[in-house]
Amino acid sequence: MNSNGLLATGEKATLLIVDDTPENLAVLGELLQPEYRVRVANSGRGALRIALSDPKPDLILLDVMMPDMDGYAVLACLRADQRTSDIPVIFVTALDTAVDEHDGLERGAVDYISKPLRPLIVLARVRTQLELKRARDWLRDQNAFLEAEVARRMAENQLVQDISIHALARLAETRDPETGNHLRRTQEYVRILAMGLRDHPGYAAFLSDRNIQLLAKSAPLHDIGKVGIPDHILLKPGKLDADEWAIMQTHAMIGREAIEHAERDAEQPVEFLALAKEIAHYHHERWDGSGYPEGLAGDAIPIPARLMALADVFDALITRRVYKAAMPPDQARAIIAAESGRHFDPNVVEAFLASFDKFLAVAERYGDDEKTLLAKRDRVEGRVRSRAGA
Incomplete structure (x- = not known):
């Protein structure tokens, strides 16, 4: 992903904005749409449905104070589901005390943005978290490749060893x-x-x-x-x-x-x-x-x-x-x-x-x-x- 918010494949990163207030959705959407593909949800349950659908969000901006299902409950559900557990979540909320921020980060959010929103800070935080996610994904893919390569070579060595054993045994036979x-x-x-x-x-x-x-x-x-x-x-x-x-x-x-x-x-x-x-x-x-x-x-x-x-x-x-x-x-x-x-x-x-x-x-x-x-x-x-x- 480059500084313009583009994925390595040339496609824009997908952001999911979750807020029960239409005005907040509109503000964030207008700010982020020039650089990213933006999806929106006005409830916690709606956010969970979208998070499981394609295109899968690369980052979620999640309001904390929502009726029925608040942001903390949404985050807990995201982390509990293997399909969504690795999606980074930024809390966006009017709860701006140090205790609130500590509580949000302790629950698993990667960052905490306080309202009222400041556009430059939002853009900077979003870019930072997307770059970090890209780095994590790259490392994960590299590790998966290396593990597969090690397994392949071990299997190859095992095959050579087994063939050698049977060749020796057949010599006697x-x-x-x-x-x-x-x-x-x-x-x-x-x-x-x-x-x-x-x-x-x-x-x-x-x-x-x-x-x-x-x-x-x-x-x-x-x-x-x-x-x-x-x-x-x-x-x-x-x-x-x-x-x-x-x-x-x-x-x-x-x-x-x-x-x-x-x-x-x-x-x-x-x-x-x-x-x-x-x-x-x-x-x-x-x-x-x-x-x-x-x-x-x-x-x-x-x-x-x-x-x-x-x-x-x-x-x-x-x-x-x-x-x-x-x-x-x-x-x-x-x-x-x-x-x-x-x-x-x-x-x-x-x-x-x-x-x-x-x-x-x-x-x-x-x-x-x-x-x-x-x-x-x-x-x-x-x-x-x-x-x-x-």
């Missing part, structure tokens, strides 16, 4: 022709379990909204260590012997070390990597201490790993492999229930049983396509034959 949509299913299983335990006294402190989000983000990296397992062991169709099994178990340590390297390379701490490291390292631990690689038991096993342990086993049970058929979900459910307190944290099992229908929905939604799995198996086996020939 490409080594195994049998995994299919295992990553996506276990990710959702972990999320379901976390949501089911978020109000449990023993888990609520850890399972905040933020940590649940990070858990789901971290879950696909649980088997990243399999990239370090030789093909003849990872792809063996039959049962592994003792030496092969010992090598296979090292994928937990390899995964932890790979994520630790990523943490060290990062310029600042990355929250989800700490959880991903716990999941990769400990998701084969068992509640009774018979798991690997550390033989942890009970609450010594990190919560993320306890959730992943159940999610991983359930998906393995209900998914077909070259060496076994897919198990019916109800049978897998019974096995997991029987392992409560042995393989799995009893509270996690309880959350699983309470959310079993959600697990089934995820399994159905992200089920494996048989043709895709066969094609993948052919590619992997071809790669192995090629290496063997080399």
Whole structure:
């Protein structure tokens, strides 16, 4: 808005004059119309209706002493309505004591002009308040733009991070022709379990909204260590012997070390990597201490790993492999229930049983396509034959 009362777009600012006396409306209107678009109301209720209509007033000059609804009541209504709360109001009144002015400003008016009116003062006060409003609006728009830009960049960074996570996880998955949509299913299983335990006294402190989000983000990296397992062991169709099994178990340590390297390379701490490291390292631990690689038991096993342990086993049970058929979900459910307190944290099992229908929905939604799995198996086996020939 320039010194002539014009908006930046070239349109005049809109003023609303409110006074129950026609003579006062005429005087102010005649004074202000050369520079501004002027609208008038002769009552408080009329002023509220106009304030909500287009064009919305940029500034309101409001008489205090009016019948039925005085200026104070009008101002209170304007401030209470989000649509009009930011319109600046100047009180124009014959109440000219210091107490009156203090009362008006305290109620939210931006300025106070006493009658009888002095044209130069009115014009100066109006211009000042319109310039201030323009500055406030500009700052608000700039802040809104900056907030939107920050949100956009954060979303972009989040997308890049998520893609990178899945790319790393897929690197491990490409080594195994049998995994299919295992990553996506276990990710959702972990999320379901976390949501089911978020109000449990023993888990609520850890399972905040933020940590649940990070858990789901971290879950696909649980088997990243399999990239370090030789093909003849990872792809063996039959049962592994003792030496092969010992090598296979090292994928937990390899995964932890790979994520630790990523943490060290990062310029600042990355929250989800700490959880991903716990999941990769400990998701084969068992509640009774018979798991690997550390033989942890009970609450010594990190919560993320306890959730992943159940999610991983359930998906393995209900998914077909070259060496076994897919198990019916109800049978897998019974096995997991029987392992409560042995393989799995009893509270996690309880959350699983309470959310079993959600697990089934995820399994159905992200089920494996048989043709895709066969094609993948052919590619992997071809790669192995090629290496063997080399």
